[in-house]
Amino acid sequence: MxxxxxxxxxxxxxxVVGADNILxxxxxxxxxxxxxxxxNAIDEKKLETxxxxxxxxxxAGQYQIILGTGIVNKVYAEMETMGLKTVSKQEQDExxxxxxxxxxxxxxxxxxxxxxIIPVIAATGLFLGLKGCVxxxxxxxxxxxxxxxxxxxxxxxxxxxxxxxxxxxxxIICWSAFKVFGGTPVIGIVLxxxxxxxxxxxxxxxxxxTSGVNAxxxxxxIPIVGCQGSVLTAILTALIGANLERKLRAVMPxxxxxxxxxxxxxxxxxxxxxxxxxxIMHTIELGIVDIVEFLVNLPLGIGGFLIGATYxxxxxxxxxxxxxxxxxxxxxxxxxxxxxxLCAMYxxxxxxxxxxxxxxxxxxxxxxxxxxxxxxxxxxxxxPVLFGIQLRYNLRPLMIMLFTSGLGAAILSLLxxxxxxxxxxxxxxxxxxxxxxxxxxxxxxxxxFSVGLCFVLTCLFGIPKEVLVPDGGTPENDSxxxxxxxxxxxxxxxxxTDSKELEITxxxxxxxxxxxxxxxxxxxxKVLGDGFAVIPSDGRIKAPVDGRIEAAYETGHAIGIVxxxxxxxxxxxxxxxxxxxxxxxxxxxxxxxxxRRGESIAKVNLETxxxxxxxxxxIVVFTSGESADNIKTETVVSAATETVCxxxxxxxxxxx
Numbered sequence: 010m011x012x013x014x015x016x017x018x019x020x021x022x023x024x025v026v027g028a029d030n031i032l033x034x035x036x037x038x039x040x041x042x043x044x045x046x047x048x049n050a051i052d053e054k055k056l057e058t059x060x061x062x063x064x065x066x067x068x069a070g071q072y073q074i075i076l077g078t079g080i081v082n083k084v085y086a087e088m089e090t091m092g093l094k095t096v097s098k099q100e101q102d103e104x105x106x107x108x109x110x111x112x113x114x115x116x117x118x119x120x121x122x123x124x125x126i127i128p129v130i131a132a133t134g135l136f137l138g139l140k141g142c143v144x145x146x147x148x149x150x151x152x153x154x155x156x157x158x159x160x161x162x163x164x165x166x167x168x169x170x171x172x173x174x175x176x177x178x179x180x181i182i183c184w185s186a187f188k189v190f191g192g193t194p195v196i197g198i199v200l201x202x203x204x205x206x207x208x209x210x211x212x213x214x215x216x217x218x219t220s221g222v223n224a225x226x227x228x229x230x231i232p233i234v235g236c237q238g239s240v241l242t243a244i245l246t247a248l249i250g251a252n253l254e255r256k257l258r259a260v261m262p263x264x265x266x267x268x269x270x271x272x273x274x275x276x277x278x279x280x281x282x283x284x285x286x287x288x289i290m291h292t293i294e295l296g297i298v299d300i301v302e303f304l305v306n307l308p309l310g311i312g313g314f315l316i317g318a319t320y321x322x323x324x325x326x327x328x329x330x331x332x333x334x335x336x337x338x339x340x341x342x343x344x345x346x347x348x349x350x351l352c353a354m355y356x357x358x359x360x361x362x363x364x365x366x367x368x369x370x371x372x373x374x375x376x377x378x379x380x381x382x383x384x385x386x387x388x389x390x391x392x393p394v395l396f397g398i399q400l401r402y403n404l405r406p407l408m409i410m411l412f413t414s415g416l417g418a419a420i421l422s423l424l425x426x427x428x429x430x431x432x433x434x435x436x437x438x439x440x441x442x443x444x445x446x447x448x449x450x451x452x453x454x455x456x457x458f459s460v461g462l463c464f465v466l467t468c469l470f471g472i473p474k475e476v477l478v479p480d481g482g483t484p485e486n487d488s489x490x491x492x493x494x495x496x497x498x499x500x501x502x503x504x505x506t507d508s509k510e511l512e513i514t515x516x517x518x519x520x521x522x523x524x525x526x527x528x529x530x531x532x533x534x535k536v537l538g539d540g541f542a543v544i545p546s547d548g549r550i551k552a553p554v555d556g557r558i559e560a561a562y563e564t565g566h567a568i569g570i571v572x573x574x575x576x577x578x579x580x581x582x583x584x585x586x587x588x589x590x591x592x593x594x595x596x597x598x599x600x601x602x603x604x605r606r607g608e609s610i611a612k613v614n615l616e617t618x619x620x621x622x623x624x625x626x627x628i629v630v631f632t633s634g635e636s637a638d639n640i641k642t643e644t645v646v647s648a649a650t651e652t653v654c655x656x657x658x659x660x661x662x663x664x665x
Contacts, residue, residue, distance in 0.1 A: 317418025361463025
């Protein structure tokens with residue numbers, strides 16, 4: 010292919026997309042990735058007629074133009090000479106964020122804050138669940154034991170495991186939010202620790218009328234209370250602190266910046282929060298107490314529905330601990346606690362949400378998040394579901410969960426179901442109703458109903474298109490466009506073929522799946538060629554054939570191999586992993602190097618890929634046009650040890 014064709018392709022792409030419409034450009038192993046001002050301004054049909062363009066689609070805020078291995082590098086290089094703006098990965102992410110507006114931008118921001126801390130919260134949830142089951146007199150009584158028989162040192166160790174993450178939750182949130190808002194994370198974590206300093210009255214103790222702990226009054230009128238469990242206060246603290254830090258660093262002399270900027274940020278932010286935002290939140294909490302007491306007494310289940318539907322919103326903001334005051338008062342005066350019964354249904358509804366996403370989602374990372382969030386929710390920790398799923402994907406899953414939670418609470422209210430304790434949720438919560446068989450049976454039936462209803466409604470109305478991807482990783486309209494485009498390209502290509510057969514082994518340990526199941530239309534629709542994919546069980550990538558390294562990307566996410574017979578094979582590690590800029594990847598070969606089948610060519614940290622929210626599927630594509638025959642799909646194999654498919658016939662080359 011002559012060089013001027015690459016230049017002509019680059020010029021044509023810029024002309025059709027619009028030079029002024031392109032905010033930034035980058036590329037991966039197979040496609041050009043553009044961030045554009047207005048996607049609708051692009052004449053896609055005209056773009057598809059440009060030579061070398063094999064397909065287009067829009068995903069993750071990027072307009073992606075499929076060109077193919079080797080070609081994309083040359084076209085991108087030509088675009089750079091034409092004065093097109095290119096930016097770093099960090100700048101590109103910022104551009105994508107800035108393009109999002111309103112609720113969608115808010116949801117992305119919350120997701121960026123909470124996704125890094127979800128694993129810790131989920132693990133703590135499991136600890137709490139085990140504690141709730143074991144440290145329960147009703148359970149221990151079955152074995153002739155009681156909680157008084159548990160040694161003090163065991164209680165202490167278990168308390169450390171179960172209480173640390175939530176005792177310092179504002180600090181964890183401030184650390185993560187400071188990063189999202191562009192501040193220094195270590196300043197954030199110190200500010201978060203100040204919010205829960207033991208010198209301040211504990212928020213939970215202040216909320217408990219039996220504790221004897223009261224708020225400290227500043228100037229005789231401003232209540233000062235710790236911010237234990239207050240999610241919203243922690244986020245506002247980070248927002249104020251990070252913005253103040255950025256402004257100070259822009260004007261602070263270099264000689265003073267190292268010390269004075271953190272000093273001023275921590276001083277001003279802490280005082281604003283503890284004397285301003287904190288007291289406001291405390292006042293709001295006291296108002297919530299009055300509202301809940303009023304709602305509990307409403308007839309016909311109306312109060313139950315309102316409490317059940319609004320309680321999850323209080324969990325999101327961190328105001329839910331105010332219910333402790335009401336629950337404690339009810340238990341002290343009546344021996345029963347109907348409030349926690351009404352609030353409990355949202356946990357079961359959350360389980361239904363997780364099951365729906367696990368069943369319907371095609372993206373492996375979403376399925377993993379769903380099952381992890383569900384395990385955490387079963388033992389009472391809801392943040393992974395709320396922030397990892399419901400607030401992350403539009404608002405439909407959240408609205409469905411709120412409705413289901415309210416309906417379940419209304420039924421329980423009508424049937425006068427109430428617990429004889431508090432502090433247990435979802436699976437352990439059944440222990441609070443074993444004092445009377447009718448209470449336990451009705452509570453169990455309504456909880457199962459809540460799980461089932463939320464599951465069905467979420468499956469029908471709450472799964473977003475970005476995770477509901479049939480077989481190919483793209484919505485049907487995009488698949489149709491790519492099918493049509495492939496037909497046109499095949500008609501227009503002038504090709505010659507050679508007949509070859511070659512045994513191909515797996516490049517990594519794992520399970521073989523057909524290419525059609527890959528969550529990316531470039532591969533699943535075989536725009537670049539036939540092949541297969543592997544769901545990896547480890548991160549050691551090995552050569553599936555003998556050959557020469559034709560392309561070795563510095564990011565380590567893609568490697569091109571050419572065999573002695575001229576067959577071209579692309580090994581692509583993960584989907585959209587080029588965006589990780591090499592983080593978690595280690596390239597073990599270089600371009601032009603001769604390699605043997607089974608030789609290690611790259612390493613990838615699968616945990617790093619998962620934490621980045623990327624699919625880690627390893628894809629093998631025959632980019633020179635051969636077909637993949639006798640693929641051992643759904644088979645678990647070891648890397649480079651057995652044949653998983655035959656590369657067969659029809660090696661094609663573009664005539665020049």
